Amino acid sequence: MSIIKLENISYSYGTTDVLQNFNLEFEANNLTCLLGDSGCGKTTILRLIAGLEIPQKGNIIIDNKIVTETGKSIISPEKREIGFVFQDLGLWPHFTVYKNIAFGLEEQKAKDIKIKVSEILEFFGIENQAGKYPHQLSGGQKQLVAIARSLVLKPKILLMDEPLANLDVKLKHKILSYIKNIKEQFKITILYVTHDHKEAFAISDKIIVLNKGKIEAQGNVEEIKSSDNEFVKYFLEY
Amino acid sequence: MRKLILISIIALFVSCNNSQKEVIVYTSVDQIFSEPILKDFEKETGIKIKTVFDTEETKSTGVLNRLIAEKDNPQCDVFWSGDPIRTIVLKNKGITTAYKLEIAKDINSVFKDKDNEWTGFSARARVLIYNKDSMNKEDIPKSIFDLTKPEYKGRFAIANPLFGTTTFHFAAIFTALGDEKAKQFLADLKQNNVLIATSNGDVKKRVVSGEIACGLTDTDDANEAINEGANVGIVFLDQESGFGSLIMPNAVCMIKNSPNKENAKVLIDYLLSKETEAKLAKSCAQMPLHKGVEIPENIPSLDNIIPMRIDYNKTSVKLEEIQDYLKNWVE
């Protein structure tokens, strides 16, 4: 069952056509990986789904609701029940870890906020960092805070844009296992963007290989590994 | 690009170092009146004139303070002031030097410094300007002290006495009457609802518009109103009582240790000539102090006016003394 549908999406940035008549569906409760080089449009797809960009043509449907129609945003980003982990994390430097995470909850009762934030901090094992500021954290800790923040409102969909880009191998493994865990614990659909096929193979239920705004191949890990597609084979060599 | 900037910066430093015949003048007389005279001087003598003009006192304070600050290494040769008070201030600070002018022999000694450190010429007077529609001939005040009478209550104006010629006027009154009587007079004026305008020009504006019936101002402002075609008249006050109208001459002085002494003397002689007085009579209705200068018809001659008998030196001292009192009085 598709929870996200992109229908005939065309999106250009300046004079560059990033996507043209692009169609794609994502299944619910899956961890789908968008794999490809820089500039292939994978980040753009995430941003379109989040509502941070509006396509010139096409519709986006989330959970059977039209969220974006040709040229118009029908439902604004904060109402789409989506979590987003940005490539640069986007942590707010003037808030502590606690406040970074609590910020999305501010319209709820103080008691509830405390409970929810503590839960999430515990889940990621960063309770001790609650009072620190982002610049006082290590790379891995920052990453976890960013992910925690995106989950605190219990969204249906989690979008992750190259979340492991700046981490060492050990940390990557640790966080990848967290991500796998998240899917189970939170019953959530995850879209994961990366250019590293090893990451993709480690956690994905489904992989979509993109090249210059076109889908080269889609399938599960085995199917991709054994794909005949020239681009995919070339891509996997590195 | 960097070279260009470097060159321009060097050019800045070298810019003003010509060593030709020149004389440097600072003046507080309005540029509109002083500049033509100075330009004529340049044409007639071939000496280049470099001028520093002044802005109105209420906008900034420039020339006089600049002269005082430059005292130890004067840049200016001649200071042309619109009144003797400023030149007296400079004299008291040791900034001027004596220059006895042959050409000023026929000027009344009251308009000259006894040590020859400043000389007066082309004078304005304090007058009463009145709106002919608001006032009948019989009602016109004859003396400045009439302004404390009930029939003029709230109908007259003066400019802010903290600045300009009005300060001078009040200082002269204090010198002539003595502190006690003068303070009483001022208090009576306040009681009689005197309107305090921002400047002489403002007084003129309000009388012309009919907002008030009459006001104290200078001859040049008053004449301007008449030239603009306004239905106003001018009165020299206190002619019958003998108290007299205040005469405020221009004053010129030479700066001590100035860079171009000889040229300075030439300029001062020029400014004090009958020709200059004739020009100033025409351009801004200022009355010549020399005898026998040709003047246009509408300009009164000093021979026909009874002046206030004051010592300018004493007045200048008094001016500094009464400042605080005046400040309080204005409130």
Add this chain to the structure above:
Amino acid sequence: MKKNILNISIYVAIIFFIILPVIYTIFSVFFGDSSFLENIKLLDKNTFLLLAKSLLLAFTVASFTTFFGTILALLLYKTKIHLSNFLKLVLLIPLFISPYILAVAYKDFFFLVFGNSNLISSFFGVILVLTLVFTPLSILIIGSALSNINSQIEESGLILTSFNRVIYKIVLPLIKPALISSFILVFIFSLSEFSVPAFFGVKVFTTEIFSRFSAFYNHSLAILQSLFLIIICVSLLLADRKYLSKASFLAIGNKGTKNNLYKLKNPIISNLFLIIWLIISVALPFIVLFIQAFSDGTTNFFKALELLIPTFASSFFLAFIGAIIIVFVGFIVANYSVKYKKTDWVLLIVFAIPSTIYGISLIKFYNQPSLNFIYSGYAIIIIGYVGKFSFISAKIIENALKQIPKSLDEAAQIASISNSSRIRKILIPLILPALFASFIISFIFSIGELGITIMLYPPGTEIMPIKVFTIMANAPQSLTSSMTLIVFSVSLLMISGFYFVFKIIKRRR
């Protein structure tokens, strides 16, 4: 090593040329002049009451300008409002017009409409005019900071909450340094302003200092009173330092600074606000000036042109060179402040002193036969400008520098790129908008500067604001207004030229 010597000599030059004259003057007040004790006695209760009044005025104006400046900056720099580039330029206009002349225009407007000018010849009138004059400064400073926020910081907020909350809770707190800088700068400007209060007949501390000069020529007392201003300003700066010391700031993202522009949900209100502001701050005075200028036909307009044309070249030259040096000095000081956590209070002292007194210090210091080559040329005026306005430049550039993560510079260091290359190729391009804003502000202020210029301008030279104010002393209203119109049009043309050039430079990169 060579770089250090260059740096040191630059600092020494700054101190020598700018700061020393002021310190020299202040010392001579305390130790040189025997009338010091007498002058102390003259500082009475009245003086302090006036000081309090001035502080209230400055505080009110600074608050208003920061408030309106923020709203306008958000609209102009963060939304897809129509004609934003045009508006950014046009709304700067009140900065080009001397506050005094704006005051005259508003008074005449009130007279025209209400028949009298009582409403505006008041404390309220002073606040109104100063707010309108200085808000453009706030817009520039705050807008510059808004442009530098990493878009992902905003977007991560937009995913979680509404646009308004993102603005209030994330964007505005992150540009606090700019908000505070804007407040402090306007506060200091308002505190030292006297021509507007004098015109409206409102007594404040500066009119008091000024009358000491005019009437008494009591330099020492005036300088002493100025010390109060300096002390207040320095305290403000110290408070600013302390308050901001804990914050660590923004990152310019790896993908560069893409500035997000947002569509407004309710453009009508915003557009209305912009239009009203435009009318009150630009259209109204302009129309009044226009009416005044042509009230007796066109003769005075042409006369004004004739009077002003000889001043254009020298004024432009002085302001241009001055602005470049100001940006340079500002950059050096800002760089130093950010690296070594020292304060720029040194420049602040000079900024806080009333122009006339600074002019006098420069005279006393430079008017020596040995320094004649500086004093008798244009150099002295430029020194005046640089001293007076470098503080603003340093503040703007400092805010921009704080927003650059150390890592960008360190990455270059590791790659063995020389210091000067790092500065030229990495640092400067990243803060180019701030450098440009600083240049524009410095140019505008320099070309309109009166207080210092009149004390220092070489005899016989023609400079625009001097010409306007000397002629104004005895000229019909139409001539004065014509001159103002011309001055402002020419300034506007020059500034537009700079914007145009800047766009080309940006595109080439």
